[in-house]
Every structure is written in structure tokens, then in C-alpha cells.
Amino acid sequence: MKKLIITSVIVCWFISLSANAAKNTEVFDYDKSSRLGFNALTVKSYDKAFEHLEKASKLGNKAAQYSLALLYLEGKGTSQDYGQAYVWLNVASEVKEKTWRKLRDKLHNAFTTKQINMLKPLVDSYMTKYGADAQDISCEKSAATGSRRKIMTCTKNLDSSSPRL
Numbered sequence: 001m002k003k004l005i006i007t008s009v010i011v012c013w014f015i016s017l018s019a020n021a022a023k024n025t026e027v028f029d030y031d032k033s034s035r036l037g038f039n040a041l042t043v044k045s046y047d048k049a050f051e052h053l054e055k056a057s058k059l060g061n062k063a064a065q066y067s068l069a070l071l072y073l074e075g076k077g078t079s080q081d082y083g084q085a086y087v088w089l090n091v092a093s094e095v096k097e098k099t100w101r102k103l104r105d106k107l108h109n110a111f112t113t114k115q116i117n118m119l120k121p122l123v124d125s126y127m128t129k130y131g132a133d134a135q136d137i138s139c140e141k142s143a144a145t146g147s148r149r150k151i152m153t154c155t156k157n158l159d160s161s162s163p164r165l
Contacts, residue, residue, distance in 0.1 A: 030059040030156040037064055050077030057088065060135025062154045065092035066100050073107075082107065083119055090123045091130050095139040097152045 037052030050071050056064035069088035072081045089104035108116065128134060132154075139154035 024158065026059060027156045027158050030056060030061060033059065034061050034064050037067070041067060046071065046077030048077075057091075058130055060130055060132060060137040060154075060156060062092050062095050062097070062132070062137065062139055062152060065089075065130070066097070069103075082110075083115075083122075086111070086119055087122050087126050091126050094127065094132055095152060095154065097141075 033052045033056035037049050037056050040046070040049035040052060050068070053064045053068045053071065057068045065088050069085045069092060071077050072085035072088065074080065086104070086107050089100060089107060093101045093104045111119070132139065136157045137154050138157055139152055141150040141152050143150045
């Protein structure tokens with residue numbers, strides 16, 4: 001009986017380590033995909049930017065979600081798709097960034113009520129999968145030292161009990 005209890009404890013410990021390692025890997029992928037995506041945007045390598053920003057977006061990066069929406073809107077690195085742009089703008093805009101919401105609202109007003117109703121289930125689905133709560137993202141607006149211009153900064157939270165890799 002004692003061996004069974006000890007074995008169970010060891011198995012549970014390994015399972016928790018595995019879950020924490022997955023979370024650590026997710027945070028690493030979030031940072032890496034974001035960095036690669038924004039670097040690719042800077043050099044106008046839109047195919048690469050799309051690839052990395054899509055991954056970062058699905059990991060909850062709000063700036064990546066906004067940038068991905070712009071790529072869909074302009075048809076850069078992907079085919080032009082106003083529906084996908086609208087969906088990603090909705091997910092990105094949950095952090096209440098004024099510029100992002102203005103663009104989302106402008107696109108919203110360009111759609112018919114029927115189109116909005118058709119996109120709503122997709123918006124809800126993406127919000128459930130890629131939103132801040134689902135992806136454990138926290139965001140804040142802050143100004144860089146010496147500047148009054150505030151920018152949105154988001155981070156993927158790492159469970160404080162997780163071992164650092």
C-alpha cells in the first residue's frame with residue numbers, strides 16, 4: 001500500500017512538471033513568434049510575418065493579433081480577407097486600445113448586419129480560444145522612460161509555481 005501511495009505521488013509530480021514545462025514552452029514560443037513576426041514586418045517580409053504573427057496571435061499576443069488583422073486587411077502575406085481582419089481586430093481590441101477599436105468599429109460599420117451576424121460565432125470562438133483570459137495574458141499601457149506616449153504592452157503569464165527553464 002505504501003509503495004502504491006509513493007508511486008502515485010511520483011506520477012502526479014511528473015505530470016505537474018510536464019504541465020509546467022508546457023507552460024514555459026508556451027511563454028517561450030509567445031516571445032519568439034512575436035519577435036520573429038515583428039522583425040519580419042520591419043523588413044517587409046510579409047509571408048514570414050504572417051506565419052509568425054499568426055502563431056503569436058493564437059498564443060494571445062494582442063499586438064500580434066492587431067498586426068495579423070492588418071495583414072488580412074491589406075492582403076499582405078495572405079489573401080485579403082476582411083472577415084478574418086474583423087475577427088482578429090475584435091480579439092485584439094478586448095484590451096481597450098483606442099486605435100485598434102477605432103479600426104475595428106470602422107470595419108464593423110462597413111459590414112451589413114447579416115455579415116456581422118455571420119461573423120459573430122467566429123469572433124466568439126476566437127475570443128474563447130485566443131482571448132486574454134484563455135491565454136493568460138495581462139496588458140497595461142505605459143510610457144517609455146522620457147516619453148509621454150503610452151503604448152500597450154502585454155505579457156503571457158507564467159504560473160508562479162512553475163519551475164523556470
